[in-house]
Amino acid sequence: MYFKQFFDKKLAQTSYMVACQKTKEAIIIDPKRVLDEYEKVAAEEGFNITHATETHIHADFASGLRDAAKHFGAKLYVSDEGDDNWKYQSVPEDTVFLKENDVINVGNIELKVMHTPGHTPESMSFILTDHGGGSKEPMGIFTGDFLFVGDIGRPDLLEEAAKMKGTTEEGANAMYDSLNKLSDYADFLQVWPGHGAGSACGKSLGAVPLSTLGYERQNNWAFNFDSKDEFIKELTNDQPEPPSYFAQMKKVNKTGLPEFKVKEVELESSKKLTGQIFDLRRKEAFKKGFVKGSINVPYNDKFLQFAGWYINYDEPMTIIGNPDDSTSLQKDLASIGFDNLELIISEEQASQYFDASYENISPEEFVELYEDKKVLDVRSAAEYKDGNLSTAAHIHFGQLDNKDIPFNQDDTIFVHCQSGVRSAIAMSVLKARGFENVINVEKGYAGIKAAMK
The missing domain is CATH 3.40.250.10 (Rhodanese-like domain)
Structure with missing residues (x-):
């Protein structure tokens, strides 16, 4: 068996590739929208990406699930659990809809579905057994936003981001029951979560990329409550404010986005700046002079987490920054579902428009x-x-x-x-x-x- 973890620092998001080394079939789990990394690794290792799945309809990044079907020809496996509000749309006709205890076979690797609602009603986890290695015992579990290192998924995003009233309490109750499902599994079961420290999908996620069920039972606060009421109180208190773009992600990950492709973006235009303007310079330079109305979000590892609060998905975008960053900016913005970058203008070119300071x-x-x-x-x-x-x-x-x-x-x-x-x-x-x-x-x-x- 081949196993690879991919961590996107800008979104604190983790995805995975698992492959059968005998049949050369590979599956990607919770893929992000820009597929370059998966394609590169598969080519280097000689695998074909034949399957793609995800643990739930994500709120914090744009899914690459449908792009994987178009680009790799991968067969999709998606949740059919939960209510009618959260059913996948615009997926290929041969998509497999999964229920509790269903199995995805990737060569000699088995991924068994466990329905683990709480973060969202349709959330699933996948329990991996490597039959090709001769094992009859599960090796690990892909938990998505159900179980993290040191934390569990927040149940309030549907209410906070998607404005679905009453779903926080429902999710918290479901999360308590989902955790109890893990009692049948051994301490050695590895835990492969969907996020790490920095994600807004929980309040105290650890920076360590993986764990074991036994370690989490000893150290994760969520396993230390005998009272369901006390558990729910702790789970729903002091969750971080969800960025406003989360609502857009819930929508587009349910219905689908066009396949992402890098495009030619206009550079160094002398025309009037239009649309929403993001100025990516350091704050020390910005304060001395900027275009009034522009939002200053430096282009670093926190760019998406900060910019996502302010992006208007119905307007084109002008960037004041380095024109050489066109491709990386398009990929970063695509990862939160924004494809309408219209213009990149350098600081020198933009300075003629500066009319404010602080x-x-x-x-x-x-x-x-x-x-x-x-x-x-x-x-x-x-x-x-x-x-x-x-x-x-x-x-x-x-x-x-x-x-x-x-x-x-x-x-x-x-x-x-x-x-x-x-x-x-x-x-x-x-x-x-x-x-x-x-x-x-x-x-x-x-x-x-x-x-x-």
């Missing part, structure tokens, strides 16, 4: 004057709950473009996050909304607390 203030200066000033804390709810300035208003940085700001547009507002990264993004959003007198507090709440000592 100021920074050191935490030491801020501490001297903040008590009678208007302060906006843009951290997460959990961070705010853990400690805050009593005079500060609180709005999550990703929700600034669609929530009422409790200040007048001509007020002077001091903005802070935890360390200064998210508040810099917030500055661009507030400027876009017409708040001209905003000042960014360097080093954020951590710097403020240090300056108060």
